[in-house]
Amino acid sequence: MTNSYPQALTIAGSDSDGSAGMQADLHTFFARGIYGASVMTACVAGNSYGIHASVPMPTDFIDQEFADLADDYQIRASKTGMLADSALIETVVKNYQKADFGPLVVDPVIMTKHGNQLLEESAFNTLRTDLLPLATVLTPNFYEAEKIAEMSIKNDDDMVLATKKMQAMGAKNIITKGSHADTNQQEVRDYVLLESGEGFWLSEPYHETDRVNGTGDTLSACITAELAKGTPMKKAIQIAKQFVNAAIGEPIEVGHKFGPINHWAALDRQLS
Template identity: 60%
Template sequence: MTNEQIQVVTIAGNDSDGSAGMPADLHSFFMRHVYGMGILTAAVSGNSYGIEAAQVMPAEFIAQQFATLAKDFKIRAAKTGMLADATVINVVADCYQKYDFGPLVVDPVIITKHGAMLLEEEAYQTFRRRLLPLATVLTPNFFEAQKLTGLELATDEQIVTAARQLQAAGAKNVMIKGRHDDEHQREVRDFVLTATGESFWLAEPYVKTDHVNGTGDSLSAVIAAELAKGQTPAAAIRLAKKFVHTAIAQPIAVGHKFGPINHWATADFK
């Protein structure tokens, strides 16, 4: 009976308001019926108005968390979130290669969904060199895909080319998330390219709401959960897309301004 429950770990920062980062990952793991664990890389003091302070965890502490979990648990998949600097990225890459934590879903967290850069240039280059090639599934948003490939992504053809470039850089499966920053758009379209060569577009109606915190975190967490269950990357990605849309489409009243998505809305989700 030891370790028969499916276990998944998030390697991410903690948002104190529970809307994004590790809390969103753990909410998603719970709703997908896997046991979630967390390796803390940073902590953020924030609320629905914004972030007021942040603290990066020491590299030695991050490494110890990996070692401690590896001694006891059978982790079947992992995902990354906020990795604040080059030191953190290096220790995460080193530890992931040292311990068997299953397939890795990499949510880049290098540029916000509004286009603001989150990493210093050194950390960005370290991410490209060390972490991107380890990705079983890479889930960049539109602006991250632009940065990682140098392409404008103004056409579907450019988005397809970008996915191929990211795959050539080492990511086995790539999901380029579509823009969702235009209140006049009708849908959000994502492009997926798998390791088998399969490719497809996913689309869901655009929902006008300020409650989208944790969208990318939850998407990548659900993909990791489904991979841990033995789903193919394509099946995991398709399910995660519908999961997140369901959670966005039925918002909950938390906070005064920018709020979380509603994981509870997915309770009956198949």
């Protein structure tokens, strides 16, 4: 039957070294048994040493990407990655609202896991007011949660409060990722708040490694893939957490410095 195979969409930038962005999303879709389509919003030149150049796609080109996919494919779930400026965010919001591309997973890509801001302030405000309310799932890291909720997170109660604040802004389901700042930590704990009001913690072992490029992309892409398959929301988030932890825990030797995670580590595991 035409379009019977589950399809998911990544709306993100292309990373030339394949470790993050659109490439990490497509690796994840493949590993989770999903056909992956893409709307390219930017091109990034970089390697394991860092990012050295980037170019945003023209908004009329992005319009055409959306139109072509809507004319031919049956996208069952979508996700966003890094959107460079307000114009790109507004273009993505406009096109997503016109298309029937399923639930939307928003990886906000505002700040790095070390607290460095990636998005200019004007674009951040557009993301929070225009894109965040469309999010079926929001996946901020620790520093992004502080930025969006406009508060410091110092303990578990603060993380719960920040997550509730973000849900009040319109995002339906949220996984707030824990901090990696403690050099002696043994686990990574994330807080999940579902649309139903159920809240719970997810915990996986902490791995001391510099091969963590693309972890946020992969988490949000795995949730997207599971939703495209019809997996219930809670289970989709749990599977994504396990998938990413396996990918970090069994690194592959690619590049010289900050390498990618291993999207094939969990292929022979039963995730639940």
